Amino acid sequence: MSDLNKRSISKHPCYNIEAHNYARMHVPVAPDCNILCNYCNRKYDCANECRPGVTSQVLSPREALEKYKYVKNQLKNLTVLGIAGPGDALANFDKTKETIERIKEYDPEVIFCLSTNGLMLPDYAEEIINLGVEYVTITINAIDPLIGANIYRKINYKNKEYSGKEGAKILIDNQLEGLKYLSDKGVFCKINTVFIKTINDDHIEKLVIEVKNKGAFMTNIMPLIPVKGSFFEHMPIVSNKELYIVRENCKKYIKQMSHCRQCRADAIGKLSHDISKNFEHKCYTHMSDNILTKIS
Numbered sequence: 001m002s003d004l005n006k007r008s009i010s011k012h013p014c015y016n017i018e019a020h021n022y023a024r025m026h027v028p029v030a031p032d033c034n035i036l037c038n039y040c041n042r043k044y045d046c047a048n049e050c051r052p053g054v055t056s057q058v059l060s061p062r063e064a065l066e067k068y069k070y071v072k073n074q075l076k077n078l079t080v081l082g083i084a085g086p087g088d089a090l091a092n093f094d095k096t097k098e099t100i101e102r103i104k105e106y107d108p109e110v111i112f113c114l115s116t117n118g119l120m121l122p123d124y125a126e127e128i129i130n131l132g133v134e135y136v137t138i139t140i141n142a143i144d145p146l147i148g149a150n151i152y153r154k155i156n157y158k159n160k161e162y163s164g165k166e167g168a169k170i171l172i173d174n175q176l177e178g179l180k181y182l183s184d185k186g187v188f189c190k191i192n193t194v195f196i197k198t199i200n201d202d203h204i205e206k207l208v209i210e211v212k213n214k215g216a217f218m219t220n221i222m223p224l225i226p227v228k229g230s231f232f233e234h235m236p237i238v239s240n241k242e243l244y245i246v247r248e249n250c251k252k253y254i255k256q257m258s259h260c261r262q263c264r265a266d267a268i269g270k271l272s273h274d275i276s277k278n279f280e281h282k283c284y285t286h287m288s289d290n291i292l293t294k295i296s
């Protein structure tokens with residue numbers, strides 16, 4: 001680990017539980033998605049990374065910068081800027097890229113973090129690195145296309161729709177290729193896995209070993225949230241005990257995250273204390289530096 005990496009991980013509250021006093025901020029600039037997970041209801045935030053609650057607003061890259069300035073002025077412990085939906089960061093790559101460029105110009109010290117389903121990683125991994133993104137979360141729920149076919153309804157890859165085993169295979173291959181590429185270049189990759197009883201429960205250990213071999217830094221096994229209106233609405237709930245057992249078992253292969261809050265696409269604050277409500281429903285479109293100076 002380089003000195004730069006060590007410094008940044010000491011301030012990332014998701015990748016390092018010791019960094020719990022630092023805050024992260026998500027800017028919801030990525031509304032579209034290129035796949036359809038059976039646990040997703042498009043009216044809600046991305047269930048991969050966010051608790052299912054309607055995101056209060058989708059921001060343009062310019063608005064995201066204004067909101068960042070406003071929040072940073074009030075939240076001195078803010079260290080991480082994340083893009084986690086409400087759709088997929090890479091299905092909206094132009095917006096994701098512009099947001100990072102704008103915020104980086106304003107605050108070169110901020111740590112960038114992305115969350116993605118990984119479908120477009122082989123196309124964008126190089127650019128992600130060039131943008132200076134140090135942390136990428138990929139949600140991988142299966143490494144076997146047969147199991148993946150029961151989790152993903154369809155994917156839209158380069159303007160063509162695929163479903164079943166064929167679609168799942170494209171997605172999984174791209175996720176693993178992207179993971180290996182980014183990890184080899186020193187990007188910290190976290191793998192989120194949604195634990196779906198009767199679908200991938202017996203498969204998680206194998207998945208964890210595979211992503212470890214491809215260079216993942218840690219895994220975050222999360223319980224399925226059976227979102228109303230999704231295809232998995234009536235799936236069984238995973239108990240805390242079941243979750244604990246699978247995490248304990250996988251701990252022997254790779255670092256496990258156990259403090260995830262399955263947060264919203266517009267989350268702000270320390271993981272233990274979300275304050276995104278304080279910044280809702282404000283118009284960030286016409287905010288000027290003058291206003292921001294007055295506020296601070």
Ligand code: CLF
Pocket residue numbers: 014015024025026049050080081082083084113114115135137220259260261262263271
């Ligand atoms: Fe956001 Fe995710 Fe980056 Fe953290 S969240 S993009 S890694 S800055 Fe953190 Fe929230 Fe869990 Fe995600 S607690 S849902 S793991």
Ligand code: SF4
Pocket residue numbers: 033034035036037039040041045046047048085086087088117
């Ligand atoms: Fe929904 Fe996220 Fe899956 Fe896209 S990746 S379908 S937004 S849960």
